Amino acid sequence: MCSKLLFFLVITGFVTSSATDDVYMPYIVHMDTSAMPATFSTHEHWYESLVSSIGSSRGKPPRLLYVYRHVIKGFSAMLSGSHLQQLQAMPAHLATHPDSYGTLHTTRTPSFLGLNKQTGLWPAGKFGNDTIIGIIDTGIWPESKSFDDKGMPPVPERWRGACETGVEFNTSNCNRKLIGARSFSKGLKERGMNISEIYDYDSPRDFMGHGTHTASTAAGSPVCGADYFGYAKGTAVGMAPMARVAMYKVLWATDTFESAATDVLAGMDQAIEDGVDLMSLSLGFPQTPFFDNVIALGAFAATEQGIFVSCSAGNSGPHAYTIFNGAPWITTVGASTLDRGYAASATLRREGNDTTEVLGLSFYPESILIFDDPVYYGKGNTTKEICSSNSLDASEVAGKILFCSYSNKSDAFTQMDEANRTSAKAVILVTDFGPFFRPSDFYFPAVALGLKDGEIVKDFMTKIVNTTVDIKFQITFSDQKPAPQVVYFSSRGPYRITPGLLKPDVVAPGVNVLAAWMPNREAAVAGSDYLVSDYRLLSGTSMSSPHVVGVAALLRAVHPGWSVAAIRSALMTTAYTTDNTHGPILDMTTGVAGNPLDYGSGHIDPNKAMDPGLIYDLSVQDYIDFVCSLNYTQEQVRIITRRSNYTCTTSNFDINYPSFMVILYNNVSTQTFKRVLTNVQDSPAVYHAVVEAPIGMNVTVEPQALSFGPKGSTQAFTLRVEVDLGGMRPESNYIGNYGHLSWIDKEQKHVVRSPIVSAFAP
Structure with missing residues (x-):
């Protein structure tokens, strides 16, 4: 097999209020559609009439933004405070919420998950053939080899989507793999955000890389020879490589990196209209009641249409009650580690050719020659040993390999900065921070040793004055233990909105995942040089959700009659809770056994999920009964269910x-x-x-x-x-x-x- 994020959108909460000022801003409006007069042929015409009928004594007139056909019964519009008061006085009005904005919330993974070309879920599910995955994200880089359609059959006739034109994007950018691409930015633009070539492409083209990465993780075509600057070499391939991708760009790289709730809701609405089979969102809103949360609303409508929705659990761990996207009709996914590690080797040599070799963590993105280079170690001087800030003399260190002892007074980042300041050729540092390093941390040639190996090296060098070292970077190994672990940033349960429902549901790979990237966007830094790559290692629950939606696509291909709940159940009841040392899955933060509040039912096992027994x-009615148990008002339940005549067969929280x-x-x-x-x-x-x-x-x-x-x-x-x-x-x-x-x-x-x-x- 051939085989590259850490983003999670957090958006400020909705506020339900009757505005009294004349601030002109976007609102999401919920309507009682049963009150539509018979004179109107469509809801859209009715909404247009309502908005145009609102009087305005001064300022801008009200203006319709989006009409929502699936996710809610209603629309979004630009309104002033006086407009809103008039709208709220109408009998058909249910509720109005101001728009909300926010900022942003990663391949060996197929083999780590047990996916094999000859046996199991991959061939049984025909690699996801003809399933359609909607990705709600930052757009897509269509030229990436991960979206090559070679060998794919024609686009399914049931597909109703389109490939829209825009800045550096046109219909020819779509093919039999990338079958649809749209963008949604009306709400953001109305706030005065500058979407242009300076900040972003006003089109489905990805400027930030996040959407390209998540889409290729879920359904990327096989790409041989992919790597991250010499690390993780192999074939990059998505979970469902024969699945189709439809991108809905709702997140924008403006000067403040924001997205509007109106746009997210419009993207989900369009995905349902276009006919996606599954949907993945690596973003989220605050933990507000379901009638206030656009992803919960959109996912309910999608589930009703039989669309499987996977969402990232959030990157707010490791504390309790930090889960996002915890509605029971959403499959909520936390992040875990892989068994693949990245390293550099250091071979130290002293008089008489006595040597010792250690392996340390490194992601330094360049291959530099370090052979028989002298090591500088300030032994006998505690300040110099630990390489604290401004403690070293550049005339002594320049051109040498710096060794820094462990200290709780000088962290690894300070030591790396000190090596850079003194013009050291490279640095060997000792730290207990190892599992928490990110690839972007290694802008300088550095080898990070654990405490045990650090003591071995320190003892080796203490006895002899003239020590030299050979260092080799760009080492990848695939037997890292223990794995998986629950990563420190992964949000944990219970879910604050409905704590009686265990979330997350499962965990999936979310650390240093190799997936597609844009060739014109920074992928790494080496010194003062910005490096580019077609693939990148990134981490976050953003990476976990597309893994699950890709596996769900495979399950749907094997079991086309399964409901959304059946797919989620199969993933949950076959998940495992032991690592590759046969011990319990550990919490990376504490180093002790994790628990279901960390990992839910456990780590996904795709092949077992194919045959859960x-x-x-x-059913949708079960979800309605669940909502009925939450002490919501009648209007609030109507907002979620989009029904004026919904029925609670029972008020049942225990679904x-x-x-x-x-x-x-x-x-x-x-x-x-x-x-x-x-x-x-x-x-x-x-x-x-x-x-x-x-x-x-x-x-x-x-x-x-x-x-x-x-x-x-x-x-x-x-x-x-x-x-x-x-x-x-x-x-x-x-x-x-x-x-x-x-x-x-x-x-x-x-x-x-x-x-x-x-x-x-x-």
Whole structure:
């Protein structure tokens, strides 16, 4: 196989208020469409009439921006405070929210995930053939080889999308791989943002790189010989390399790097209209109620149309209650590490050819010759040993290899800066920061050693004055242990809006992922030189979501009749929680075992997800019943469901989700869950329950065995959790206890596993 971010859009929250001033700004308006007079043939004509009928004593007239056909019942418009008051007085008006703005929120991954050309999910799913993935992001660089359509069949006839023209973009930029590209910027422009060639392309073309990277991660065509300046050499390929890509550009590199909620909503609305099968958003809004969150609103409408929606969980970890995009109809994805590492080797030599060799972390993007070069080490002088700021004499250090001892008073970045200031040829530094380095940190030739190897080198050099070293950069290895780990920045549960629903759902690769980049945009820095590349290593939950949406495309190709909930359930119940040392998945921040608030059900396992045995299914009505349980007003429920005559069959917060969450508060420590499992095997089967529960958590399951008929048959069960609160106190991560429920068939071929978690209320 041939085989390159860290962005997460955070946007300020909606405010619902009756404006009294005459500030002219964009608003999102929710309408009761059942009140549309019969004289209007379309909602659009009705909205145009309503907006034009609003009087204006002074200033600019009201103006329609977008009409939303799927994500909400309503439109967005430029309104003043007096316009808004008139609109709110109309009987058909439900709610209005001012537009919101914000700033921004990465291949060995196919093999790490077990995807193989000969067996498993890849060939079974025909590599995602003819599935259409909508990417809501910063645009796309269509010339990238990752979007080459060689060998792809004609575009599916069901596709209703288009390839729009704009600055340095036209219809010829689309092909059988990139089948659609649109951009949405009305809301941003109305705020006076300058979208031009100086800051961005006023078109679907990507200026920032984020959208190109995420799109190629999800569905990039195989590209041999890809690398990041000599690191990660191989074939770059997306999770679903035969899937189609449709880009919806909603995020812009203006002078303040912002996006408008009106534009995000318009992009999702258009993706539904165009006929995408799946949608990925590596961006998010603050943790506001679902009726205030445009991604939650758009994803609900998409789910209703059978469109799978994957979203990044956010980069606000490692603290509890930091999850974004936690609605139950969204698959929420956290970030984990890979088993691939990047390094430089240092071979130290002293008199008599006595040598020692160590391997240290490095991403330095150039191959420079360091052979038998002298090492400078200020032994005997603590200040010089640790290379603190301005501690060294450039006349002593220039042209040599600087060695810096570990110190909690001089961090690795200070030491690298000191090496640069004194014109050292390279630096070998000792640090405990290793896992947290990013490729962009290595602007100077540096080898970062861990504490143990640092002591070996220090001891080696202490005994002999004249030490020399050979350094080789651009080393990649694929057996890094332990892996995966939950990365420090990945947002953690519980989800503040609905803490009784465990989020994230799963984790997926999100650290140093190699994916497509733009050849005219900085990819690395070496000294004072800015380097460019077609592929780049980047990190973030932004990278995790496209991994999951790509795997979901493969599952949809294998099981075209599966619902959105079935796909998510298969991913969750087959996820694993052990690393490549056979120990528990670790939390990178603490170095100890993680828990479901960190990784949800676990790390995705695509091949197992193809054959989960049983699934927890959900219908749109289940989601409506869930919303009905949230103490929202009738109007707020109507905003989410887009129905004037919605029905709550029951007010049920305990929906048929593949995880179990008990929130501990006011001495409440017991909860009963009701679930229904569906057989997705081709034959009848019998499953029995196996519970793993820690001391202090008592779990009972009734019945203990489930006998399923043919494919599609269902069985219900009840799970009761009792938590002993004696001596328990909320800790920094808020977790109380956790265990697992597994349903295992007689042949032990299928293990349908769900986490059971107790956590303290915030």
